[in-house]
Amino acid sequence: MVTARGGLASSTLLSEDVAALAVPVAPPVEGETEVQPRAGTADAAARYGIDLGELAERAGLTGAPGEAWTLQLPRRLLTTGPELPWGRLPARLILVGVGAGTPGDLRRAGAALARQTRGLGRVVTTLGSEGGAHAPDAVRGLVEGYLLASYRQPTASTGTPAKSPATELVLLGRHGERDEAAIADATVAARATWLARDLTNTPSNTKNPQWVAQRASELAGALGLEVRVLGVPELTEQGFGGILAVGAGSASEPRLVTVSYVPADGRTGRHVVVVGKGITFDTGGISIKPRESMVTMKTDMAGSAVALATVLAAAEKGLGHRVTAVLPLAENHFGGASYRPSDVVRMYGGRTVEVANTDAEGRMVLADALAYADAELDPDVLIDVATLTGAASVALGKQTGVLFSADRTLTAGLEAAATASGEPIWRMPLVEEYAGAILSDVADLRHVPQRSPGGGSITAALFLREFVGARAWAHLDIAGPARSTADKHEVTEGATGYGVRLLLRYLEKLR
Structure with a gap:
């Protein structure tokens, strides 16, 4: 207090x-x-x-x-x-x-x-x-x-x-x-x-996709927000192939959650959609991770925690813009039904993707959610937040998020918000020469390059760009700053909640 x-x-x-x-x-x-x-x-x-x-x-x-x-x-x-x-x-x-x-x-x-x-x-x-x-x-x-x-x-x-x-x-x-x-x-x-930290720090034997969907429903319901939860039947019927493929190997079924805030006073503002990666645990699937790399993987849903916390805070503050959080939730496990390298998956909207590495599951669920947001939610601004690539933390370390966007106004707004919030970001280039690396001979796209040009966070961003249509879009790769091994200043050990204050500052200043 x-x-x-x-x-x-x-x-x-x-x-x-x-x-x-x-x-x-x-x-x-x-x-x-x-x-x-x-x-x-x-x-x-x-x-x-x-x-x-x-x-x-x-x-x-x-x-x-x-x-x-x-x-x-x-x-x-x-x-x-x-x-x-x-x-x-x-x-x-x-x-x-x-x-x-x-x-x-x-x-x-x-x-x-x-x-x-x-x-x-x-x-x-x-x-x-x-x-x-x-x-x-x-x-x-x-x-x-x-x-x-x-x-x-x-x-x-x-x-x-x-x-x-x-x-x-x-x-x-x-x-x-x-x-x-x-x-x-x-x-x-x-x-x-705190909420984003709590959700992200929750052990994965408690925190499966159904649990996150239930918590989102309870928290949003307390504020009178609209919540929509899609289970396996709805995901199958509507063609969310990426989410279903990633979640197929787990006994915990995937979900897609949408939480919507609309200003109560009739303000029309902008419509900002925040898509957050929600992998409640990541074994790597058939492309299994080393033991040491799995220890922190309960935090691989940090993006969805940030997206949910952002829409709830926007509602609590009564901001003048519509804000929608989209949470693609799945556990990337391995089993008899796991998706495999060389599979071809039909994504939401019909694009096909050749799977190269089942441990690159984040871009699969995000692609479905981004395509859904573009087709059904009509956002003015589309932002995704994800612990997506180790390459991002190799490039910028553990304290700075990576920003990808071709929209100058959106980039400037997010950079100003990062400075004000103390959650630093650095804009990285969407190198067009690398775009050919995500093309496939057997599908529309290949989600991991066969012959990598380097810049793993860049090729991941280029893949996601294929699913956002013509929207003003930004991709925040928070693989580095989403978790910390020690207390430092306002950051605490474990999940950091990085991105919540940044996005709130952006929404506060958005015109």
């Missing part, structure tokens, strides 16, 4: 239930060596009667964003005798580095504060109270960082959204209506990210 109150002189600071006060420090100015105080730091030093600058120097603080240090203050031993200067003040005083004070720096500061105060009751802070033209963005960054870093995986997964952290954070300083709105925006974005 995050709330805003008055200045540092507020009586809130004297409440017995306040466990800590956090104040900001910034890097030294040129020519000096001491960290610089920011809003509330000098006031805190005076009230506590402590030279915080000298303490910061002894602690080796530099003021860099994401740096935090806690001073544990003693209480007097006896009930008689003189009161200590800080006797009625919080016993923990936390110095938090804020760097240049940008929204990104404040996001890291909020994350550092969350980790320093985990398990405490009520924390008050002057972080984010500097004011200025970008103050609401700074407050939003601070609250996002704090809430996102507070996330912890459930010890026994039930599929329910993550709970708000027990610590109450009280922001002291100049906080008006715009800052209150920033807190609300950050809270919605964080809750949506």
